[in-house]
Amino acid sequence: MSMFRPRCLVFLTANLWLGCFPGEIRDRHAAVVDDYQPTPFLSPDQPFLDPERALGPPDGRTVALGRDASLVLRFFREIPDAPGPDLRIYEVGDDGARARIALSSDGDRFIELDLLAGGGSTEIDLANTGEVGVTFVRVRGLDDLGLEPGFDLDAVEALH
Numbered sequence: 001m002s003m004f005r006p007r008c009l010v011f012l013t014a015n016l017w018l019g020c021f022p023g024e025i026r027d028r029h030a031a032v033v034d035d036y037q038p039t040p041f042l043s044p045d046q047p048f049l050d051p052e053r054a055l056g057p058p059d060g061r062t063v064a065l066g067r068d069a070s071l072v073l074r075f076f077r078e079i080p081d082a083p084g085p086d087l088r089i090y091e092v093g094d095d096g097a098r099a100r101i102a103l104s105s106d107g108d109r110f111i112e113l114d115l116l117a118g119g120g121s122t123e124i125d126l127a128n129t130g131e132v133g134v135t136f137v138r139v140r141g142l143d144d145l146g147l148e149p150g151f152d153l154d155a156v157e158a159l160h
């Protein structure tokens with residue numbers, strides 16, 4: 001509980017009538033776009049190419065990652081390997097698009113996972129990856145399926 005206390009105090013000072021958020025919204029979801037390579041053949045002004053749609057909690061607004069598109073998201077803290085799944089990747093749509101996930105603790109060295117994300121939410125257990133703490137998540141499109149071509153990434157959530 002002690003880790004929540006300072007933020008609650010700050011929040012109560014600014015917004016007395018709302019009280020404290022029960023969860024750490026800022027810390028539970030990917031918070032920063034660290035790197036982005038959009039789908040090559042699309043006009044960059046398409047709204048579904050906005051990488052910031054993948055930040056924060058899942059909200060149905062997605063960034064489309066087609067073949068050769070890549071997005072690196074950063075958390076404000078290191079995600080630990082705790083019992084059970086540690087990360088959840090949210091995709092929207094049932095067009096069969098898939099993405100390759102890679103994890104990193106420093107933003108330089110990425111470990112690609114064997115499993116492919118897609119078809120709703122995909123959970124990742126760090127115990128199966130060899131990583132003990134992760135701050136960066138890379139999502140790479142593998143195909144151009146669907147109206148908004150490729151993997152429609154909504155959000156990445158830390159489960160601990």
Ligand SMILES: [Ca+2]
Binds near residue numbers: 082086127
């Ligand atoms: Ca785990």
Ligand SMILES: [Ca+2]
Binds near residue numbers: 057058059153
């Ligand atoms: Ca979103």
